[in-house]
Amino acid sequence: xxxxxxxxxLVIARLEMLPDDKKISIGQREFxxxxxxxHVKKGDLIGKMMIDIELGFLRDMKEGFVLNE
Amino acid sequence: xxxxILLTRPEHDDTTHYLxxxxxxxxxxxxxxxxxxxxxxxxxxxRKQVEGHLSSNPSLVIFNGHGDVNVICGYLNEPLxxxxxxEGYLKSxxxxxxxxxxxxxxxxxxxxxxxIGYKEDFIFFYEPKKITKPLTDETAKMFLEPTNKLVTSLxxxxxxxESQKRSRELYIRTIKGxxxxxxxxxNTSLVKYIWWNLKNxxxxxxxxxxxxx
Numbered sequence: 001x002x003x004x005x006x007x008x009x010l011v012i013a014r015l016e017m018l019p020d021d022k023k024i025s026i027g028q029r030e031f032x033x034x035x036x037x038x039h040v041k042k043g044d045l046i047g048k049m050m051i052d053i054e055l056g057f058l059r060d061m062k063e064g065f066v067l068n069e
Numbered sequence: 070x071x072x073x074i075l076l077t078r079p080e081h082d083d084t085t086h087y088l089x090x091x092x093x094x095x096x097x098x099x100x101x102x103x104x105x106x107x108x109x110x111x112x113x114x115x116r117k118q119v120e121g122h123l124s125s126n127p128s129l130v131i132f133n134g135h136g137d138v139n140v141i142c143g144y145l146n147e148p149l150x151x152x153x154x155x156e157g158y159l160k161s162x163x164x165x166x167x168x169x170x171x172x173x174x175x176x177x178x179x180x181x182x183x184x185i186g187y188k189e190d191f192i193f194f195y196e197p198k199k200i201t202k203p204l205t206d207e208t209a210k211m212f213l214e215p216t217n218k219l220v221t222s223l224x225x226x227x228x229x230x231e232s233q234k235r236s237r238e239l240y241i242r243t244i245k246g247x248x249x250x251x252x253x254x255x256n257t258s259l260v261k262y263i264w265w266n267l268k269n270x271x272x273x274x275x276x277x278x279x280x281x282x
Contacts, residue, residue: 014258018258056268
């Protein structure tokens with residue numbers, strides 16, 4: 001069983017791969033990579049959404065969504 | 070219903086600046102196809118203006134801006150359409166909200182003929198160094214081009230379902246193109262966010278509706 005902390009670490013590791021010179025628009029704000037990682041560390045709404053995206057995407061890729069369409 | 074398109078494009082921050090500039094493509098197309106385009110840009114993207122123009126029954130309404138489950142916002146995030154207050158203005162119209170989260174609650178309860186929006190936050194990446202020329206931003210293009218495809222398809226007279234299909238196809242082509250490319254590893258890390266928009270872009274209402282009906 002993977003713990004929430006391990007999931008968080010996995011997501012942060014993947015977010016580290018984001019380009020440094022780009023920003024992300026989410027909701028009513030724009031964020032840098034470092035800011036997004038901070039939200040994941042804090043576990044707030046933005047951070048939880050980042051985790052949902054990461055896990056949801058991995059699940060869909062495993063199930064063949066997108067690549068099989 | 071009049072052969073007219075109403076769009077809002079507030080430009081008070083990076084996000085709305087990008088969405089505004091990426092709307093030029095379909096504004097040009099609509100004008101070429103002889104639509105009256107009510108273009109509420111910048112400070113004109115306010116509730117009073119929106120309600121006034123919605124009263125003239127444009128067949129297509131496009132909102133660019135911030136939003137939430139029960140609201141779509143305009144200039145300086147002034148609420149333009151608020152569930153429980155003025156969503157009736159959307160009745161019988163085709164609406165596309167390029168904003169966050171408004172599909173499920175506002176979209177479902179608006180009585181729009183068709184409402185296309187997002188169930189969750191709409192996300193895009195951009196290159197701050199391209200802020201003065203957003204249309205040359207190849208990063209933003211990966212996210213915004215599939216959404217433009219939806220609107221250009223509607224303006225060309227395709228049904229809501231066909232337009233959604235064409236938009237989804239472009240999302241998928243974009244994702245597959247990045248994953249099969251040997252070039253930028255950076256773009257590979259962005260794919261999941263394109264997938265997120267694809268997953269959350271939703272049609273509520275009549276899939277057979279057409280703008281020119």
